Amino acid sequence: MSNRANNFRPTVHGARLIEDLATFASFGGRQDGGVDRVAGSQADLEAREWLQQKIYEAGLLPRTDEIGNVFGRSPRAEWPRLLTGSHTDTVPAGGRLDGAYGVMAALEVLRTLDEANHPSAKYVEIVGFWDEEGVRDPGTGGLVGSTFFCEKGYVQNYQSYIELHIEQGPALESADVSIGVVAGIVGIERYAIDVTGTANHAGTTAMNNRADAGLAATTMASRVRDTTTACSDRLRINVGSIEFFPGSPNVIPGQARMIVEIRDPFDSVLREAEQKIRLLADETAASEGCHASVQKFSQKSAVLFDKGIHRAIREIIHNHGGEFLDMVSYAGHDASVISKHIPTGMLFVPSVGGVSHSPAESTSDKHLIHGCQVLLDAVVALSSDRS
């Protein structure tokens, strides 16, 4: 491959990308601008048929695997290939960009490279993963198509994976930066904390003679944020639910239950936070004469993406004079599954107001087109390394 071929920079067709996104949003499209396209629904099946047709019309080769992942590649494709894409399903009453944007942008990138007869076109394959959201069967925990792709060993045929996605948070918008280079995905752990005291009459029981599980639980809940965020300023924590039993105005709560969720890019930080949570639960329960039990009932390990890919993407953006934000994703993606097998990277574009999984989900056309161009630049840089 000549240097000349690698050095010219094809430009994505912005209007075509925006039009494809609009068309794709019509599959399961809602009156309020949102999308209902749960995996396996009629809207989802039609959308994936349309995607294969679109790949075919571009002179590329479409393919669907056994589970429903849709692929597209050049007729002249060679191994090894870089894979890029995202998922095509939505949550109920979801947005038009989550997942779909990464797939439409991948199509636009491969189409542009192929049309320009760019050498990278041979080394790029695109994918629309099946059932990332896990709405069809919540027991799967989502990421169904990408997990199948990895478990079947198909992932081993690829040299790397890169996924473009909307941020789903406000960081890029707040910083007024149009691209985020994602270093990894946070680990997410959930804990059920049960506090046991003694239910008793709220009038006749003296204040100093109580084992108030409610008081112990609320004291813990009010302190757990500061206690755990002291581990790292990247750590995020949420106490999403709390309940007292029996829950009557005139009965001292004999039991209380709360759910605590923590997220951090580093498993070591999660381990430290877990220790602090357990210690705090014991201490606040004991201080009210109660007992606490802490159960970790859900755990997704933190993912750190490939450092080489991360560096290469930063360099290509920098070389083109672009701005970017180094960031981590606090939400899960297909990239987290694939990164356990091959070098993987992710790119984010801004989400207006940080809103996602909602009809109000939005990103400006300018940012959508710019993100697609950065994906193309990254794909060229990463595939040319090996070509």
Add this chain to the structure above:
Amino acid sequence: MSNRANNFRPTVHGARLIEDLATFASFGGRQDGGVDRVAGSQADLEAREWLQQKIYEAGLLPRTDEIGNVFGRSPRAEWPRLLTGSHTDTVPAGGRLDGAYGVMAALEVLRTLDEANHPSAKYVEIVGFWDEEGVRDPGTGGLVGSTFFCEKGYVQNYQSYIELHIEQGPALESADVSIGVVAGIVGIERYAIDVTGTANHAGTTAMNNRADAGLAATTMASRVRDTTTACSDRLRINVGSIEFFPGSPNVIPGQARMIVEIRDPFDSVLREAEQKIRLLADETAASEGCHASVQKFSQKSAVLFDKGIHRAIREIIHNHGGEFLDMVSYAGHDASVISKHIPTGMLFVPSVGGVSHSPAESTSDKHLIHGCQVLLDAVVALSSDRS
């Protein structure tokens, strides 16, 4: 009336009292020793028939008023009369003593005085009030029979009221004292506190960019005890329920609701505590960027019993060499209703473990008999003042 007649001290028949209590407990009696005798139930109707029969057999005159209150007096009764008694109904799965003890003891007192031809017998009337618990129609708030008795003006015919009851708390048992002289009944107020913040993604929303209604609410709940009990060491407070909305592990709570109940013998203290609650709600909500709304949805004013009666009862116990505890009741009683119309006093006997409204409710025979004797002594002292 001669001094001689007033100075001899009839003694209650302890075994007869205990037997009557056992028989009365058979109306609605449960396998576990508890009692189901909700006002208006078949067990309640039979129990009140039995009570009238028992009054009649003692050579006294039974009577039921329009609502179901059962009265008993000497055939030689004169006005003014001192009224003594309590209620005959129970909560579902209640105990055998709550209410019933005050009625059976009143019967034993009048019967003893009448048999002894004691001059006080003419000035004493006994009562078993209808529907104190309010289970039949919770909308009444209970105290149905005594409220009817007062609203109809019947109460005005009586010079005073004295009620003997089990404590329903552990104070007497803890102090190892067999009689409590009750100075009043606490006021009880209930507040619904709603905190409004902003529901958001628990992962993608930065910690410093949240309006976490759950955190604001638990911080408030954890501080409200110390904040309000600083007003008075008699104040009792309970946060009996708390709930987050939407209540999902991965959503920052946008709303939270808790119920706070406070009790104190002095309305002035309740006013001060209310101010502190409102201020604390505002402050803790504001510190998390949230808004708090505090609604008082229930209020029962504090009751202070008649000081003259309180003093007279203390003197008579003291003169007989007995020990007593000065106390307030943290639970409501028929006496609270009646005290708004005529001079009223209350006596407590110990409750084993402070348990009440439960099949496990218990008081030793010794304490039950002693309490009945103190009631007799008090009735004699109070009726002789006026005879």
